[in-house]
Amino acid sequence: MISTKKLLKMAKKWQKIAAASRKRISWPRPVADKGHFVVYSTDGRRFTIPLAYLKNELFIELLRIAEEEFGVTSSGPITLPCDSKFMEYAISMIQRCVTEDLEKALIIF
Template identity: 45%
Template sequence: MARKWQKQEKYSKAEKGHFVIYSSDERRFVLPLLYLNKKIFREMLKLAEDEFGLSANVPLTLPFDATVIEYVITLTQHNVVDTKQLQDALLISIASACCQSSSYHHQLQSTHHHLSDLCGF
């Protein structure tokens, strides 16, 4: 009985104006819906869809560990990812680290070349 309650509590809904995501190492994050306006979060959700598919019966899990998600949240809270160049650079970094063999990583190569020209890296 206690396990059943813990499982239900673990996957409980978020308060109004928020959504819940889980990291690949099963950490729970409650984020404001406004984060969905950020390109970085939309792209992370696309990666999750590519990795795990869509299902209404399981919690939304991103294919990143908690450290990566915390890093993106911190950058978002400090408005660091508000410029297109920084968002694209972060997306390339995440895709390179987590999705080396995916087609998504291949799609970002043109963005990487553009950023190299702009930022000198």
């Protein structure tokens, strides 16, 4: 049989361990690097985008359409209304500094 002193000591130790594990916050993956934000495509692929792209007309339009289609959520991720192939193409277009006419044609598409 275990003495009451030992039992109380063990209970306090377990309480400390339980309290310490509740205080830990773990993220499944990093939120985003400094100067970047994270968006998801409709097929669930994750993209880390530089903040400078927020000035781009294509991203402004994608975010506006996403707001109309999915609404604004404060708890979930930003999901853009396109698949991952389109996102890859759009990012490559922005990186190449395409003309405004081509950008507008892409938005209309």
